Amino acid sequence: MNAQQASANRTNHADLLQKLGQRSIVFVGLMGAGKTAIGRKVASALGLPFIDSDHEIEGVSRMSIPELFAAYGEPEFRALEQRVIARILETGPKILSTGGGAYMNEETRAAIAAHGVSVWLKADLDLLMERVSKKQNRPLLRDPDPRGVLSRLIDERYPVYAQADITVATRDETKEVISSEVIEAITHHLKSSGKVD
Ligand SMILES: Nc1ncnc2c1ncn2[C@@H]1O[C@H](COP(=O)(O)OP(=O)(O)O)[C@@H](O)[C@H]1O
Ligand SMILES: O=C(O)C1=C[C@@H](OP(=O)(O)O)[C@@H](O)[C@H](O)C1
C-alpha cells in the first residue's frame, strides 16, 4: 500500500477512524484463525499501520518463535510477549495481531481493554486444523496429536476469548470477505458503544 492509497482508504473509513480515536484494533483467537492474515488486510483497508506481535518478538529477540521456545521455554516467551504487546499498545491507532496465547494473560487483556478494541476471530476445529497444517512454525502443535492439542485449547481459551469486544465467526471464505465482515463489525461496535478516546 502506497501513501496515496492509504490516504484514500482513510477517507473511505473516516467515520470508523474518528470513533476509534487513538485506540488500536487488536485481533485475538486461536492459532490458524487468521489473525495475522486478516489483520494485515484490515490494516491496508483502513490505511493504518499493521503490527504482528510474533513478528515483533522475533525482531527484538533475533530468534524465530520455535527457537525462542526451544532456548528459553514458554514462560520466557510469555513474559516477552506481554512486554512487547504493552509497548506496541502505547501508541495508536494501529492494527495489532497477537499470538494465540497472548490474550490468556490477564495484564495483556487489561492493556488491550485500555488501549484497544478487541476482535476475536472464532473458528471451528476443522478449519483451524486445515490452516495450521500449512506451516510447521507453531511449537505448541509439534505434538503427535495436534488436533487434540487444538481441541483442548478451544476448551481452555474460548471462554476467555469471549471477553473480546467483538466476535467474528470466520469460516471457509476468502480473506477479502472476512476482512470486510470484520470492518463492518467494528463499525457497528463503535457506533453502538459511542466511545471515543
Ligand atoms: N480467510 C482465509 N482464507 C484462506 N486462507 C486463510 C484465510 N485466513 C487465513 N488464511 C491462511 O491460513 C493460515 C493461518 O493464518 P494466520 O493468519 O497465520 O493465522 P493466525 O495468525 O491466527 O495463527 C495462513 O496460511 C493464512 O494465509
Ligand atoms: O496459541 C499460542 O499459544 C501461540 C500462537 C502463535 O501465534 P498464532 O496464533 O499467530 O499462530 C505463537 O504466538 C506461538 O506459537 C504460541
Ligand SMILES: [Mg+2]
Ligand atoms: Mg499469527
